[in-house]
Amino acid sequence: MSWLIEQIRSALLALKASPLRSFFTVFTIAIGVFTLIATKTAIQTLDNSINNVISSMGSQVIRVNYLPSVRFSDGDEYRNRKPITLKQANDLQEAFSGSMRVGMSSATWGKSVQYYSRTTQRENRFIGVNHDYFSVLNLDVGEGRVISEEDVLFSRAVVVLGLDVATVLFGEENAVGKDVKIDNRSYRVIGVAKTRGTPMGQSLDKFVMLPITYFVNVLGYTGRARTVDMYVESPSEELIPLAVDEITGAMRGIRNVQPGEDNDFEVETNESVIDQFSGFISNLEMVGLVCGLMALLAAGIGIMNIMLVIVRERTREIGVRKAVGAKNGTILMQFLIEAVIVCQIGALAGVATGIPAGNLAMNMLIEVETAIPVEWVVGSGLICTVIGITFGLWPAWKAARLAPVEALTFD
Amino acid sequence: MSAVISINEVGKRYIMGTQKVYALRTVTLDIEENEYVAIMGPSGSGKSTLMNLIGCLDTPTKGEYLFKGESVGKMNDNQLAEIRNREIGFVFQTFNLLPRYSSLKNVELPLVYSGVPGSERQRRAQEALDHVGLGDRVHHKPNELSGGQRQRVAIARALVTKPSIILADEPTGNLDTKTGYEIMALFAELHRGGNTIILVTHEPDIAEYAHRIIRLRDGRIESDEVNANPRQPEAELAAQ
Numbered sequence: 001m002s003w004l005i006e007q008i009r010s011a012l013l014a015l016k017a018s019p020l021r022s023f024f025t026v027f028t029i030a031i032g033v034f035t036l037i038a039t040k041t042a043i044q045t046l047d048n049s050i051n052n053v054i055s056s057m058g059s060q061v062i063r064v065n066y067l068p069s070v071r072f073s074d075g076d077e078y079r080n081r082k083p084i085t086l087k088q089a090n091d092l093q094e095a096f097s098g099s100m101r102v103g104m105s106s107a108t109w110g111k112s113v114q115y116y117s118r119t120t121q122r123e124n125r126f127i128g129v130n131h132d133y134f135s136v137l138n139l140d141v142g143e144g145r146v147i148s149e150e151d152v153l154f155s156r157a158v159v160v161l162g163l164d165v166a167t168v169l170f171g172e173e174n175a176v177g178k179d180v181k182i183d184n185r186s187y188r189v190i191g192v193a194k195t196r197g198t199p200m201g202q203s204l205d206k207f208v209m210l211p212i213t214y215f216v217n218v219l220g221y222t223g224r225a226r227t228v229d230m231y232v233e234s235p236s237e238e239l240i241p242l243a244v245d246e247i248t249g250a251m252r253g254i255r256n257v258q259p260g261e262d263n264d265f266e267v268e269t270n271e272s273v274i275d276q277f278s279g280f281i282s283n284l285e286m287v288g289l290v291c292g293l294m295a296l297l298a299a300g301i302g303i304m305n306i307m308l309v310i311v312r313e314r315t316r317e318i319g320v321r322k323a324v325g326a327k328n329g330t331i332l333m334q335f336l337i338e339a340v341i342v343c344q345i346g347a348l349a350g351v352a353t354g355i356p357a358g359n360l361a362m363n364m365l366i367e368v369e370t371a372i373p374v375e376w377v378v379g380s381g382l383i384c385t386v387i388g389i390t391f392g393l394w395p396a397w398k399a400a401r402l403a404p405v406e407a408l409t410f411d
Numbered sequence: 412m413s414a415v416i417s418i419n420e421v422g423k424r425y426i427m428g429t430q431k432v433y434a435l436r437t438v439t440l441d442i443e444e445n446e447y448v449a450i451m452g453p454s455g456s457g458k459s460t461l462m463n464l465i466g467c468l469d470t471p472t473k474g475e476y477l478f479k480g481e482s483v484g485k486m487n488d489n490q491l492a493e494i495r496n497r498e499i500g501f502v503f504q505t506f507n508l509l510p511r512y513s514s515l516k517n518v519e520l521p522l523v524y525s526g527v528p529g530s531e532r533q534r535r536a537q538e539a540l541d542h543v544g545l546g547d548r549v550h551h552k553p554n555e556l557s558g559g560q561r562q563r564v565a566i567a568r569a570l571v572t573k574p575s576i577i578l579a580d581e582p583t584g585n586l587d588t589k590t591g592y593e594i595m596a597l598f599a600e601l602h603r604g605g606n607t608i609i610l611v612t613h614e615p616d617i618a619e620y621a622h623r624i625i626r627l628r629d630g631r632i633e634s635d636e637v638n639a640n641p642r643q644p645e646a647e648l649a650a651q
Contacts, residue, residue, distance in 0.1 A: 320507045325496020325524040327489045404468045
């Protein structure tokens with residue numbers, strides 16, 4: 001142990017002797033590790049936030065949309081798909097009445113809400129929903145009540161406010177029972193939703209919900225780009241695959257998809273969405289890994305080169321060490337340890353810069369939790385040790401094999 | 412007294428290309444414990460080769476070399492390293508100190524390779540430096556020391572393992588006359604203290620300090636004489 005400490009100390013001393021050269025050598029390794037760690041950190045932050053958002057939905061919820069929720073291309077394959085109409089959604093609900101609840105929503109953006117002299121920004125989602133939407137997605141109100149089956153049946157002009165909207169308009173006052181105006185129409189406030197937090201950096205509390213029948217039939221939000229999203233609650237997680245099959249079958253009937261044709265809608269579970277993401281993410285990971293490893297390989301060859309120069313420069317020193325009793329193995333270890341230490345310092349520098357860089361880069365795009373890819377940090381350390389040993393071996397071997405007499409008389 | 416070094420018809424031959432070069436033809440000699448021997452000769456006489464053989468830095472191509480009764484010719488690299496570490500202290504013309512290390516660390520080096528633990532190592536290195544009169548220069552690096560001081564550090568390094576022989580190759584070659592006297596005085600003192608000293612030099616007046624002088628010429632021993640009246644460096648120093 002004390003021998004190893006002595007070796008490490010001596011290696012550090014040797015590195016300090018030519019600081020500029022050591023810096024550049026360390027730098028090449030650091031670039032490789034930086035690439036690995038920064039990529040992985042960025043991916044991990046992305047992964048974390050995706051998982052958070054998706055699992056906030058509840059694991060038993062199956063989404064039915066006319067477009068997939070994750071798309072990595074604009075692909076023509078979706079161009080001809082038609083939005084899901086309220087009629088189709090109602091048909092699906094009808095098909096599963098008594099077995100599965102079907103939540104529905106259809107939304108538009110950029111509404112301001114007015115209460116006498118107070119007005120919110122034009123930043124609120126205006127969402128038509130049905131009664132089951134609340135129970136399937138586990139939404140609840142802090143005051144008042146949620147939208148009822150009757151509200152939907154009779155297309156009542158009632159709204160549930162998001163917490164941000166209620167706070168702007170009513171502050172500490174009770175909002176329930178008051179009348180607010182949206183686009184010059186009057187709505188009775190029946191409830192204020194509990195907060196849904198701010199995942200991915202955006203408040204989910206800027207919305208107004210109203211019966212979907214009023215939204216579609218009275219206000220006329222329908223047509224080309226206005227779809228109804230459905231959230232079907234499977235009775236249990238085990239039954240999800242079965243439920244997906246049933247929903248798919250029912251939707252094909254409802255949307256008149258001919259046998260042999262592809263579905264013109266998507267039935268997604270948490271798992272299927274996460275799967276799509278992981279496919280994309282593991283591709284990204286591969287790219288990062290390959291780039292990082294190539295950089296490390298190049299750095300390794302650089303290290304071999306430098307070590308050969310160092311061994312040549314220190315031939316006399318090797319001779320002296322041998323004269324006072326260093327064995328070949330001891331000299332071999334000395335230079336191997338030196339190579340590994342260069343690599344480890346490089347790894348440390350790469351990790352120390354890569355983690356903040358990955359986090360910062362992702363933070364500029366979306367607000368994410370800080371991530372530290374522990375496995376890759378450990379992995380980088382191991383890879384750098386292997387690189388140090390692999391590329392340090394030949395120079396160290398040359399040093400160890402030097403004949404003491406020749407080394408001592410070397411100029 | 413027993414022979415520490417017993418060299419019997421030893422020779423060293425190098426092959427350079429197709430030519431055989433005899434660096435040492437045939438040498439036979441014994442060196443007893445606590446002898447003070449000078450090996451003399453002009454350059455090319457084979458004295459460096461003989462020193463390398465005696466110091467176990469190299470192995471002979473013929474003959475037999477017994478170090479304390481053990482045949483050096485049959486030893487592998489590691490065994491030779493151990494002999495050098497435990498039994499031989501080298502003092503070189505160019506000092507050969509490690510430039511990045513303090514005096515103390517330089518002197519500790521042989522002990523590192525013999526596996527002496529850190530605190531013990533430091534104590535013994537300090538002791539050796541005290542012995543050569545550099546107890547107050549332990550943290551200085553070689554470039555902060557004078558030539559004479561550097562050679563003293565090198566001698567302390569040679570002494571620190573309490574070796575059977577001290578092998579000095581032109582130890583005053585890079586020093587001025589007065590400093591040379593001081594170093595020779597140190598060797599005289601070590602000799603009186605019981606050390607075996609082998610001095611390799613081409614300067615007759617340096618060889619005169621030794622009690623036995625071996626002259627080499629063309630790879631053979633030309634003469635091997637007792638020096639009945641060795642020079643006394645302390646007296647010369649005092650006279651200056």
